[in-house]
Amino acid sequence: MPKNAAKVGKIPSIRRLPQYLRVLRGLEGAGQEVASSSMLSTSLGLEQIVVKKDIEITGITGKTGVGYMVAELIDGIEDYLGWNNSSDAFLVGAGSMGKALLGYDGFRRHGLQIVAAFDNDEGKVGGEYKGVPVLPMSKLKSLASRLHVHIAILTVPGDSAQEVASQLADCGISGIWNFAPTTIQVPESVSVLNEDLSASLAELSVRIQSNM
């Protein structure tokens, strides 16, 4: 019925998968070999059926009456997300948000390795932060093609976001994680994910107002 045969999958489910991964890794470290949906659901504050349906999309099946094999489920989720083979990323904009993300060690665990940061502030260029070199914007294109980097984290101010995004698209980047509070226009071949803090603040504001 729908035109797109290759469906993307359920986005809310995809967004919950990392939570399972986090719990499962803890279980694995504790030597637990099996995990049930009820157990995962209580430790994450979700409904059991949500866990089962989410796991279903990864293709991993458990054993009736027993549960899921922890190691197999971890592999399955990582596989589904493409997080088992680490991919390199650039970070553009070494301001405070950029630095915060450079300091976030969770990315490594998720198969994302920030290999270089870029900025056009001469005071920042040349140095390094958390082991990641800060390079001038002029080096972006040559490095992108040389290192085959195709993910970029965009943490520049809103008014330069569009220009940088265009540059990134031009460099062959295929995914932009946009932290700037601006809508960026890129060719269709580039996936953009907006990390919009004000959206979350809006949701929280309304939830507080309605006492839930």
Add this chain to the structure above:
Amino acid sequence: MPKNAAKVGKIPSIRRLPQYLRVLRGLEGAGQEVASSSMLSTSLGLEQIVVKKDIEITGITGKTGVGYMVAELIDGIEDYLGWNNSSDAFLVGAGSMGKALLGYDGFRRHGLQIVAAFDNDEGKVGGEYKGVPVLPMSKLKSLASRLHVHIAILTVPGDSAQEVASQLADCGISGIWNFAPTTIQVPESVSVLNEDLSASLAELSVRIQSNM
């Protein structure tokens, strides 16, 4: 039909409202008095019908054949979000992410004023960052009740998030914006909004894989 008469509203719509606000403020600054859904949709890369339906939830109506009054729409959205009367917030955890958020001046525009930061690192306590004083955790409870603060931004490491969240709930905080990569358990009276970076990374990863 549904049990809850006071429905929260459509969450995706709520999360998009700040985008309209951003564009509308730009228009207002440029002296534009009227804005149509088609114009808003093209500048944000959304479908026109999405814009119309989103605006519908705020209760603001436009004029057929003309559009929406910019000033009225801004007011209406701010009103709906509760962003017209500024509310104070605490930030707990003055690490790199905490500092990045303290430096994010967008909050002010969204009616959120961070009045104090808390940390238990003695090296940080006593100083200030971006004009916000960094106080010891021990001061949290007394200040919360004295200043009637009811929103907290949680930027502590994952392993102390639950403990701090419990403290916050104990202080009468009614909304927690959780940046820690952990599920926190709080009483029902407290709204939690998880800002899960790994969820976004998961979504981006899958989208890149499926070439869209």
Add this chain to the structure above:
DNA sequence: TATTATACGTGAAAAAATTCACAAAAAAAG
């Protein structure tokens, strides 16, 4: 061994969100 509790898998129902389709109003154009 029989019974009970646990737990997966899945088709179907329900709810939420998006998209369509079109009537009606206003402005612009001819």
Add this chain to the structure above:
DNA sequence: CTTTTTTTGTGAATTTTTTCACGTATAATA
């Protein structure tokens, strides 16, 4: 003044996501 274009508002259809209900398999218990 009439026609065309633009645009809101909304009920309905569609799609997506969540939730339910139940069959079946496994383990534990009596």
